[in-house]
Amino acid sequence: MSPSPGPKATRVVALIPAHNEEATVFEVVRAVRQRIPEVVVIDDASSDRTAQVAREAGAVVISHAINRGVGAALRTGYRYALERGFDVIVQIDADGQHDPRYIPQLLEALSEGYDLVIGSRFLNESYRSYSWVRRAGIRFFTWLGNRLGGLRITDITSGYRAYKAKALQHLGPLPDRHWAVEQTLEAARKGLRIKEISVEMPLRQKGRSQFDLSTFLWYPIRVADSVLRILLFRR
Ligand SMILES: Nc1nc2c(ncn2[C@@H]2O[C@H](COP(=O)(O)OP(=O)(O)OP(=O)(O)O)[C@@H](O)[C@H]2O)c(=O)[nH]1
């Protein structure tokens, strides 16, 4: 008689959205691979050597033909992870702001029963290095998400997250940009269990931020659009 199979091992994948991050992506991929061997970099049509450098560091690289934004890059990554049957997805930026040493804590919180774990810079002092405009924006959108989603979180815009695939597959597709408020609100309204952990998140040292004047001006409009869409159409 053949032995009965043991419990199925949890398959974890790390997704790293990247746009022109050749200065940091090698180190990030290397450090993530020490904790999660399967790393996928979604190269959002970088014009520098991001894709080559990520491949040299051992990541699978999926390249967009044109630049579409962080949310679109994540959409590509989620599809990859769900189609291949991964159980857990860890999401981490390519610019070095998200220290991979927090990965075990994110995974630990998932195994405690949470569906979505968010790394918060507001549970420690690192939020202080951000400009007041950015802090005020994060605080406002977090307040809005808490009010509308019945949550008690502190950093709704953080992109450092971990998900159970079973939970993620219930969420609708992300918008191309400014995806975080929409995703968190939808997750809350669909009853996903959400937890934050404290993550130190220094300012980006290299490369170029997604935030420029036009991003700042569009941000509230895009978020308002997302919030309305969730409230009206996604239940
Ligand atoms: N800037 C930018 N980043 C993208 C894009 N697509 C994917 N990314 C990646 O998405 C992640 C988050 O983007 P960031 O520009 O770091 O956004 P942020 O952390 O909110 O902003 P900073 O604190 O200024 O770095 C990074 O790993 C980027 O490389 C894009 O179209 N533009």
Ligand SMILES: [Mg+2]
């Ligand atoms: Mg960043």
